[in-house]
Amino acid sequence: MRVHYVGPLVAGLDHPVMRGYDASQFSPSCYLVEVSEEAGVNGPLMEGDLLIVDEQKPAGHADLVVVDLEGEQRLFKSHRIGGRLRLMPTVGPKESLWARRSDLRGVVVSQARRYGW
Template sequence: MRVNYLGPVCMGIDHPALRGYDLTAFKASCYVVEVSEDAGVGGPLIEGDLLVVDEQKPAQHADLVVVEVEGEQRLFNSHRIGGRVRLMPTAGPRESIWARQSDLRGVVVSQARVVVA
């Protein structure tokens, strides 16, 4: 699924989903992406969710990772095998791809969602 870059966490991004979050608790290596509409509205990730991504954290088994594919930032589930990572799409076609740690743009460390009362 595609994600859209919003900016570094340290910039103090003003978004309703981040209200109540202590953004100073995140490292300077963290940035925020928004999940695009291809996520849909059901499941653990939905359209409009914000994800905090740490670009310095190495991917482990079963992490959510951001990878640039064909000029777009996309979200994958990781399956670590030795020094390489097998990336499984979180939505869309089920074809997996291989990557190295250096290909990854970061690991998701937090998720935020706008709660409508």
């Protein structure tokens, strides 16, 4: 699923979803992405959710990771196999692919919901 870069996570960020979050509790290497409409509105990730991504955290097993793929930032679930990382799509076709370290843009460390469903 596509995600859209919002910007770096900084104290004083005035985004409606981030009200009530203390940006200082996160690493300076964190940034925000917004989940695209591909997510829909039923599930653990929904259209409009903001994800806090740490670009310095190493990807582990079962992490949500942001990957630069074909010029777009996309969200995958990681699956560690030995020393390698397999990327599993969060929506759409279930064809997985091997990750290259150079494609990884960070690991999701928190999620903020736009609407209180």
